[in-house]
Amino acid sequence: MTQILDKEAIIRTEGLTRVYRSRGKEVHALRGLDLSIPMGEFVAFQGRSGSGKTTLINCIGGLDRPTSGEVYFRDKPLSKLPEREITRLRRVEFSFVFQSFALLPTFSAYENVELPLRIKSLRRRERRERTMRCLEVVGLGKWAKHRPYEMSGGQQQRVAVARALVTRPEVILADEPTGELDSATGRQIMSLFQKISIEENVTVVMVTHDPVVEEYASLVYHLDDGQVSDVFEYPENLARE
Numbered sequence: 001m002t003q004i005l006d007k008e009a010i011i012r013t014e015g016l017t018r019v020y021r022s023r024g025k026e027v028h029a030l031r032g033l034d035l036s037i038p039m040g041e042f043v044a045f046q047g048r049s050g051s052g053k054t055t056l057i058n059c060i061g062g063l064d065r066p067t068s069g070e071v072y073f074r075d076k077p078l079s080k081l082p083e084r085e086i087t088r089l090r091r092v093e094f095s096f097v098f099q100s101f102a103l104l105p106t107f108s109a110y111e112n113v114e115l116p117l118r119i120k121s122l123r124r125r126e127r128r129e130r131t132m133r134c135l136e137v138v139g140l141g142k143w144a145k146h147r148p149y150e151m152s153g154g155q156q157q158r159v160a161v162a163r164a165l166v167t168r169p170e171v172i173l174a175d176e177p178t179g180e181l182d183s184a185t186g187r188q189i190m191s192l193f194q195k196i197s198i199e200e201n202v203t204v205v206m207v208t209h210d211p212v213v214e215e216y217a218s219l220v221y222h223l224d225d226g227q228v229s230d231v232f233e234y235p236e237n238l239a240r241e
Helices: 053-060 083-093 109-119 124-137 153-165 183-199 211-215
Strands: 009-022 025-038 042-046 068-073 094-098 171-175 203-208 219-224 227-233
Touching (some): 025 053, 025 068, 042 053, 083 094, 124 183, 183 203
Parallel strands (some): 094 171, 171 203
């Protein structure tokens, strides 16, 4: 089982631990994790509630600091980077998709996706080209003028994925993005992430408790009590040939 793991890693963790204090007690959310995320793959962290999945993805994305150990992005140790560089990574290299769609209700789908480009002060023509392309990638080109309340939950999550993609990130980090969706719509979102990793060459890292992800991800880490209990590779899900 090394076909995928032997590929160049865009993200690595070594001896990663995260300890919280709750009511005077130590809670060990991560217990010395060593793992590798290959570039351009769809990778999933799977496990029950409390297994450490969200803590892990937060440490990888620079939203949380590990207690010990290290996260490497392109072989750069995040703990050694100044806060302004961590902020730059979150804005430029990483994009985030969450369980709640986090769309602005008064904005259209187009305006929600375009917003990060406005913040970057890109020119109007480039903003339009990139926004419409990303809406087309997620299958919502014809829904550009619709507001979130006019769309289904699955469509709203697709808008959130388009918004994450529009900045051309190296990595999309998705925390339970199908948690509020029915099973059929959840499959559609997983298929979309698979498509993005294959066609856009973006590394997708997804946290989920849904075993269906094994039909779409190329690499699945099973977490249990803050540790990796199993690793499964599914090279047939790459379909890049």
